[in-house]
Amino acid sequence: FLTDPKLAVEVFFGPCSPYQFRLVGPGKWPGARHAILTQWDRTLKPTKTRAAGTPQKPCLLCRWARLLILPALFIAVFFAL
16 A cells, blocks of 8 residues: 555545555455545535525515614613613
């Protein structure tokens, strides 16, 4: 695995995984290189279960209500103290 720079960097600086023991020796597995190079993809895939849709635009009335109510609320709190 030291002749493959990309694999060597992943083995030395990436997370430790059982696939590293299958790179050389009596239990050598040809798919170990691919498994090591794609382990982050397999780790992060379950966290991306669905794509988020586009956010809906808030209604115009809600925007105006916030624009008028929030300053009035701050002024009321300021004068109450």
